[in-house]
Amino acid sequence: MTDSHLKRTQNSKIIQAICALLNSGGGVIKAEIDNRRYNYQCDGFGQDLETSFQKLLPLASQEFLDYMQQDHNFFIFVKPWIMKTAGPQLRICSLSSNIFQRDVTCTVNLTASRALELLKEKQSKIQRGRENLPEWHPKKVLMSKVQEEEDIRLFASEFLKKDQLLYKEKLNFTESTHVELKRFTSKKIVPRIKEMLPRYVSAFANTKGGYLIIGVDDKTNEVFGCKRDKVDPVLLEKEIECCIRKLPVFHFCSVKPHINFTTKIIDVYNNNSLYSYVCVVKVEPLCCVVFAEDPNSWILRDNFVERLKAEEWVSRLMDIQPGKRGEKKPKHQISSVSSSLGILIFSRSWAFDIGLRKDDRVLCDALLIPCLCHEPC
Template sequence: MDLARKEFLRGNGLAAGKMNISIDLDTNYAELVLNVGRVTLGENNRKKMKDCQLRKQQNENVSRAVCALLNSGGGFIKAEVENKGYSYKKDGIGLDLENSFSNMLPFVPNFLDFMQNGNYFHIFVKSWSLETSGPQTATLSSSLYKRDVTSAKVMNASAALEFLKDMEKTGGRAYLRPEFPAKRACVDVQEESNMEALAADFFNRTELGYKEKLTFTESTHVEIKNFSTEKLLQRITEILPQYVSAFANTDGGYLFVGINEDKEIIGFKAEKSYLTKLEEVTKNSIGKLPVHHFCVEKGTINYLCKFLGVYDKGRLCGYVYALRVERFCCAVFAKKPDSWHVKDNRVKQLTEKEWIQFMVDSEPVWEELPSPASTSSLVSLVSQSCRLREYINFKIQPLRYHLPGLSEKITCAPKTFCRNLFSQHEGLKQLICEEMGSVSKGSLIFSRSWSLDLGLQENHKVLCDALLISQDKPPVLYTFHMVQDEEFKDYSTQTAQTLKQKLAKIGGYTKKVCVMTKIFYLSPEGKTSCQYDLNSQVIYPESYYWTTAQTMKDLEKALSNILPKENQIFLFVCLFRFCLFVCWFVYFFLR
């Protein structure tokens, strides 16, 4: 295994924080593989789990691994089955896991495939892609709350997207709600604004009567709770993030704690020091809430916390916790969005800023081109990549080449590169004819280095690579070399994995895809031998093998998107040469 690949795998093997998710290093697949450890599977088996916390943790690990792969170009999850005698076809997966998948995905079969392989369970994950203008990233929970009549509810991905786009369009909103013209008072007409006004009057009172009944109820702007004194601090700490987020993202509101279900004022007993602690907890909790601004002012969350005295026959017997939250200018999260991806070879949670950028940005995120070591290598990359782009787009027909002895339906490209290659290596020409014998229709796209085209490091011991896109099988990446004792499996696997990820993340390919690899040794005498064939080593779900004429067109279109753009690279070359000229000119005249 080469050093670069070892470093790549070593980084991937690190666990993601406290989660039991790691990158599987011992895989034959040209895929990003996440290992989630031991998991109990099957509806009945999961129901019988005595440790409810363990069941929840397993669900979170699997769900977050699915989310990370959806946002990272796809791959598959490897889980060791905890319970003996498990059978996928008899026992299923488990309703809690299925519900987590359904809550995350618009249609589970479009993204996930399940397969049991002995004592291991695999979940194959297609990259996140929506052909409509929906959310641009997979999310378990937006952590953005809103008020729905009398409830604080987390926004689903679609609602969050609409909320964020409205904020982006208007550049935030005013803290104060717009005032409407005064209406003539009607005795029998009651509106929500009446309840809010009564809650405001209640908030401004200095004394409350024990067992006094409220004159208003819960509404969009009012939430009422009653906790025992023993758990008061804990419960307020737990509920504050979601209620503050909900009120701030809607139109503001009031939280009152110390009122029972019959709307009677009960209050809670507390010393002054305890009230000070409650106030400090409130300040710290609200201060930690993640916010994202679309406005210029970038204000903070406005709130006021009070303790209203409860009196029984003139004697102070307790307090009501009262919190008023103003509506916020932009977006307030209860916590970081529960959305994950693989970055820097680790499974990481998206920050609210990253998540909003992915959600709101309707255009695909184009990765930066690799930085070549010199302008000569840059020009070489331009020349090769532009020829491939032109061929794939079918803009220049002469670039298409039919190898004698092959079906007219099989095309090799680029034409000049192929002719020179076959004339120098007769064994390669014969090998291609044999390999393509079972292919009814396809394109074989040669490159000096597909690894270099994809922004990876070139292996100078590789003669060339060729990518087969056919109507009969998944894409196959061929690697040809003439160094007998060299190991090229890691090079080929990493290139194929990167190709697959870029087809989805950059190329815009929306269907399920896998890239097989095949490595051939060419001897100086022209003899050839197959050193590695991934197709004989791995098994994919049936849906990954379905290919059609439309699949070919979609893959070729995606390929044309992931190759470097001519104008971008030549602009870099021109600027570099111009800078060299200026430096030479200044040096010559200042000498």
């Protein structure tokens, strides 16, 4: 292991441990210092760790972390996670959500705040029975731009129907919110496709669907394909299917649909001979939320740092109780009992009933309204 790789591994472990303690009530990290001449006051953390701290705790690392060097040991004191924001409260700390969306021609890994907004949007649509409506577009665009996007989508749809292409022929459409073009010159084409596929499938499924076209130059729109001696088309289709089927999906609906996609391998000819293949993956929009992989968020469980699965991460982020993900919360949960002494009213929480923030420490509230019966004078 090289020094740079070792350093990245150590930094990664420290960040994961900090995240786990933030999400588990706080704690202390003790690290042994190999460099006997290291002095925290003079040398600081180093750029890599400071960047990671800022990514994990933007503008708030000083609020949650304290540091101390004692001889050749370094201590990081971690406080419990409490995110104070003007918008929705983030109940859990995360390095990244690994929920992707398209933003014009970019594929964006959503922040935890934006991921929470998307999850609530999806949940709300499911509850209102409107999950098949078009998804919210990430940018406000003019009508002419919307029409251009729809034209590109139509051209890509027609492109999918083709059975063969010519080497270096030029497509009549470009990249857009719904189209991503990729060209690989590497010999290891299948591993590269498996590496980048999850984030594009997640982005398209979470943003109106789209087409990933592999083998076309994104600058010139020219067809090159993946050379036939470097890729087995049958194996490639199987690898793509296996990769997509493994992606985590958080479902709000009871149907729990799979990711709907189509893969097509198109032959590319050069001088009347089969030269290469273009691979097209069409991804349909999904009513639920697709992850590229489990979120980069950790907790401390049985004294071990454990990465959260997408299912638990969403449940913690949204405070969803088991079996309640697609259900509407009742406005009132009140029951009453009448007797000669009056009316006794039970409620899970008065604050919850009148729309205030729920106090998890309150199990049940009771109110006795006495019977106002008076004996005649």
